[in-house]
Amino acid sequence: MTDKKKLSGEERRELLLKWLQNEKKPLTGSELAEKARVSRQVIVGDMTLLKARGIPVMATSQGYVYLPKHDREGFERVVACIHPPEMAEKELLLLVDLGILVKDVKIEHSVYGDLTASIMVSNRKEVHRFLDRIQETNAAYLSELTGGVHLHTISAKDESALDEAEQALQDAGFLLE
Template sequence: MTEKKKRTGEERRTLLLDWLQNEKRPLTGSELAEKAGVSRQVIVGDITLLKARGNPIMATSQGYIYLEKQTETACERIIACVHPPEKTEEELLLLVDLGVLVKDVKIEHPVYGDLTASIMVSNRKEALRFFERIHETNAAYLSELTGGVHLHTISAKDEETLNEAEQVLKEAGLLLE
């Protein structure tokens, strides 16, 4: 039985960067921990250090992504929405079904100021997984703190798709006007 040589922290962080840069999908902390042979908490610390060093890593509801790999879409815009929590799933599914990437949600909190949370969903499967995690954890939507008012950064392959996304949200009564 051969024993694996234990990696140093720097070696492990170099591997983490390599894995994230070469993967097209988000990698969860648990997946990275298993690959590296360490706990998920060690991975969280490693990712924090890598981010502090300026590496463009983002934690999303689906896992960690290296942002330079996510710049395939050409157009981006910020949209303002307003709706009750029970309309959140409809809003997100309308957007991703058009091929729109929903990058984040932003609110203006009366005490903390601007708060932004990463969403990074671009298809129905990712959106449904996002809602599953919300329900499993009994988490509240950020928009619940502002009476349903919130912003999203969205991106798509062209302006026409972004215009269509806004029109669909407007028709559904989800766009803040």
């Protein structure tokens, strides 16, 4: 933002969307807040409003991203996995090395029901950034709440890549049978 004029909420949301559409990497709420000269909490509210309108904005562990139509096309599958936390890196690297986008992790919690967290990793750098963030914040893996049992939504350009990924998970002992 170059001028000091205060933007209306609608103008700010249009600007946020433009920034996300023009950026190849995720933008954090803090980065967007600084650019828009508002608080991070205002950005969280703006993103919620954009999502409610059906705009394909997603919060990931690395920040907010806009998902262009071509990124939303392809094939998806949900796979059930089980492993201890120390095997998360091996599991994620196995998938991204096969050209898979790991969209999320889901668990079924005994009190809260289904819990889903966005991961959105598709290469080694993103996996390591995600895992570094877990360590830096001392956060727990969702699967720690369920004895290692969890689901991933995985995406690829074709069904055969998903088949190959599922077979690789089974061969590595990660697939819940």
